[in-house]
Amino acid sequence: MQVALDVPLQGVFDYRAGAQVAVGTRVIVPFGRRKLVGVVVGLPPQPAFDPAQVKEIDQLLDDTPPLPADWLRLASFAAQYYQRPLGEVILPALPPSLRKVAAYQGKRSAGGPVQRLDRRKPAPAAAVAADRAPELNAEQAAAAQAIAALHTHKTVLLHGVTGSGKTEVYLHAIQAVLGRGRRVLFMVPEINLTPQLEQSLRARLAGLAGADALAVMHSGLADGERLQAWLRIQRGQARVLLGTRLSIFAPVPDLGLIIVDEEHDTSYKQQDGLRYSARDLAVWRGRDLDIPVVLGSATPSLESWKHADKGHYLRHTLAQRARDVELPSVRLVDTRRLAMQQGFSPQLIEALGQRLDSGQQSLIFLNRRGYAPVLNCASCGWVSQCPRCTAYTVLHRGSGRRNYLQCHHCGHQARVPHACPDCGDQDLKPMGRGTQRIEEHLAELFPQARIARIDADSTRLKGSAAALFAKVHAGEVDLLVGTQMVAKGHDFTNLGLVGVLNADAMLFAQDFRAPERLFAQLMQVAGRAGRHVKGGEVIIQTDYPEQAVYQALIRHDYQGFARYALDEREAIGLPPYAHQALLTSESRKLADALEFLARARALPQEDAAGYPTAPSLTLYDPVPLRVVRVANVERAQLLVESANRPALQAFLSTWAPAVADLARAHRVRCNLEVDPLEI
Numbered sequence: 001m002q003v004a005l006d007v008p009l010q011g012v013f014d015y016r017a018g019a020q021v022a023v024g025t026r027v028i029v030p031f032g033r034r035k036l037v038g039v040v041v042g043l044p045p046q047p048a049f050d051p052a053q054v055k056e057i058d059q060l061l062d063d064t065p066p067l068p069a070d071w072l073r074l075a076s077f078a079a080q081y082y083q084r085p086l087g088e089v090i091l092p093a094l095p096p097s098l099r100k101v102a103a104y105q106g107k108r109s110a111g112g113p114v115q116r117l118d119r120r121k122p123a124p125a126a127a128v129a130a131d132r133a134p135e136l137n138a139e140q141a142a143a144a145q146a147i148a149a150l151h152t153h154k155t156v157l158l159h160g161v162t163g164s165g166k167t168e169v170y171l172h173a174i175q176a177v178l179g180r181g182r183r184v185l186f187m188v189p190e191i192n193l194t195p196q197l198e199q200s201l202r203a204r205l206a207g208l209a210g211a212d213a214l215a216v217m218h219s220g221l222a223d224g225e226r227l228q229a230w231l232r233i234q235r236g237q238a239r240v241l242l243g244t245r246l247s248i249f250a251p252v253p254d255l256g257l258i259i260v261d262e263e264h265d266t267s268y269k270q271q272d273g274l275r276y277s278a279r280d281l282a283v284w285r286g287r288d289l290d291i292p293v294v295l296g297s298a299t300p301s302l303e304s305w306k307h308a309d310k311g312h313y314l315r316h317t318l319a320q321r322a323r324d325v326e327l328p329s330v331r332l333v334d335t336r337r338l339a340m341q342q343g344f345s346p347q348l349i350e351a352l353g354q355r356l357d358s359g360q361q362s363l364i365f366l367n368r369r370g371y372a373p374v375l376n377c378a379s380c381g382w383v384s385q386c387p388r389c390t391a392y393t394v395l396h397r398g399s400g401r402r403n404y405l406q407c408h409h410c411g412h413q414a415r416v417p418h419a420c421p422d423c424g425d426q427d428l429k430p431m432g433r434g435t436q437r438i439e440e441h442l443a444e445l446f447p448q449a450r451i452a453r454i455d456a457d458s459t460r461l462k463g464s465a466a467a468l469f470a471k472v473h474a475g476e477v478d479l480l481v482g483t484q485m486v487a488k489g490h491d492f493t494n495l496g497l498v499g500v501l502n503a504d505a506m507l508f509a510q511d512f513r514a515p516e517r518l519f520a521q522l523m524q525v526a527g528r529a530g531r532h533v534k535g536g537e538v539i540i541q542t543d544y545p546e547q548a549v550y551q552a553l554i555r556h557d558y559q560g561f562a563r564y565a566l567d568e569r570e571a572i573g574l575p576p577y578a579h580q581a582l583l584t585s586e587s588r589k590l591a592d593a594l595e596f597l598a599r600a601r602a603l604p605q606e607d608a609a610g611y612p613t614a615p616s617l618t619l620y621d622p623v624p625l626r627v628v629r630v631a632n633v634e635r636a637q638l639l640v641e642s643a644n645r646p647a648l649q650a651f652l653s654t655w656a657p658a659v660a661d662l663a664r665a666h667r668v669r670c671n672l673e674v675d676p677l678e679i
Helices: 069-081 087-093 113-119 138-148 166-179 191-209 223-234 245-249 278-289 302-309 346-357 435-445 464-473 514-526 548-554 558-572 590-606 645-666
Strands: 002-004 026-031 034-042 059-061 155-160 183-187 214-217 240-243 255-261 293-297 314-318 329-334 361-365 374-377 394-397 403-406 413-415 428-431 451-454 479-482 495-500 537-542 579-587 617-619 623-630 633-642 669-674
Touching: 002 087, 034 087, 069 087, 069 245, 069 278, 113 223, 138 155, 138 166, 138 314, 155 166, 155 302, 166 183, 166 191, 166 255, 166 293, 183 245, 183 278, 191 214, 191 240, 191 464, 214 223, 240 245, 245 278, 255 278, 278 293, 302 558, 329 346, 329 548, 346 361, 346 435, 346 495, 346 537, 374 394, 394 435, 435 451, 435 479, 451 464, 495 514, 514 537, 514 548, 514 558, 537 548, 548 558, 579 590, 579 645, 590 623, 590 633, 590 645, 617 645, 633 645, 645 669
Parallel strands: 155 293, 155 314, 183 240, 183 255, 214 240, 255 293, 329 537, 361 479, 361 495, 451 479, 495 537
Antiparallel strands: 002 034, 026 034, 026 059, 374 428, 394 403, 403 413, 579 633, 579 669, 617 633, 623 633
16 A cells, blocks of 8 residues: 655655555554554555565554545645645644544553544533624625526635625525535634634524534644544534635535635745645635635735636626725825824824724734834944844833843844943934834823734734734724734724824835735725724825825725736736746755755756756746845745746656755755745
8 A cells, every 4th residue: 555654755655454444544654763644545456666575554543534535636736736745745734633643552542532532522512693694785696696606616706895795795605505515615814813703604504504513723723622623524513614724625525615715815825844825725626626616805816816807717896895884095194204203193193083082993003013123222333133043133022011132033032131232332222113112102192092902922822812802892992003913804893094004114025926915915904994984094104105006005996906016917927927936945054055056956957858848947046035044044045937837837846856855965955835925
């Protein structure tokens, strides 16, 4: 039998068993001096090696049914497309306890994790009051009916302005699919979006499929919780799965619909290990199973918009808000000649005061956590630098007014020096502003206001994000300061004003996708304003009000921005009009990382016959990353590009194994990412 193992080696491994074993079954096998859990992926009549050298499996794990054939097809496609060994796809997709040898062998195994979980008394499902579906407007009804009418594969792009009621369209489509006896996978980009959606789904499903019809899966779950959700899905007990990107690998039986909300969000792209796009795999899975896939967003990715323009996707547009409120007005404040107060313009301060007086909430958006981006000595120019990275350390305010410096790349922490390490001057000053400093200044400006901050620092503890958002929804917060965590998906009922600070930081970034991300981010955060109250307003402070991104935002004109951006990309041959792969190398010495990439770049020239599609590709020169050193490791990259995706894939299928061998010979670490989002 052929077994896939989670090891960084190409191919599968031959083993034998005394009894018949089905494909998709998990087994424990000896591998060198250790034991590993693997998955049987093939039953060839003869092993690829001398039968006398083929080892026998150690244990057959039959506490769960074999993984289904459609799930194995998905894993096989992901491994092939993203150029990873099959075992590095299959095993990490399983709950951790199902892939640990220690969970099945040893004194405390007690029959394995599944039996241990089944012996526990299940917690009763919380009572949920059934929710009545509101009446849809004409645009919502047309979209919901069109999706419900699909019985075979079609990818639907649901483009709806913020507050247009996309979620209600999803819920109606879900009801139609459940009515046909099938199941639904509903994906969201981030963990903090699941509680609000979970509540809505449970209320809607209560009368249709029972209070226990929903399962939730994300990386924030404990191992036991994730296993329980996975088993409920595999056993068919859950009718709807709500999850983040990892849920694309859930073995949902009789799947009838996949929904990808906020499909443009970069959180759907895994950034380590198997660097997959959950959105792209959702489209492939829908095609493989011949079921519809719905991609929803107020700011679709340019890739999806181009597919819709070409007719590959069916597009439905929700141009009006679902409630009788207008889209918020967007005002650009030119800050070039203004006297700013800790990053606030007089116009924004005045608007905040007016909203407080009227009893409405306001949101200040700044995508930079901490107190200040850097600590500086004005006497000699010293700045707080991470000793392990080519990056500054960020000043943070800790509990009890204890300040510390932290690197946001490697996590290194240090005390704030009492004096400049170079010249001894004690007058060290923070430069710039993070969310903590903004929160502090707002408390000085509006001492009577109730202020909350939501970012990665304030929501570290489990449940803290949900608790903070609950306070906002309950009206216990007047001024909310937040990063991108608050920018999307949240339906704040009393939020009238959004103020955006430091938007220009992304305007001139090196990444060609920066304008697209800036537009999406600002459009999403602007959409939090005026969803339930009239007169919603967005104030964006900028030194460059004439920029096309901002002008499109004033008009809420995604289509105009997409047309402009796609024309620009096509003119210079960038995605989605080209296809890319990025090879990144890591070493203690930058010269070694660059030398490895240079050798990798030369491989097609040394063996032209082995790379027949190489002439249709461009291999750019190796260059150091923008942040070259992280945690004392130097990093460099090599970009591969082609206008032809099959040609790129054919090239990578030969190049990737050769590059892996080359990396071992050069003793460097490397990662090959297909369709990279950050370059």
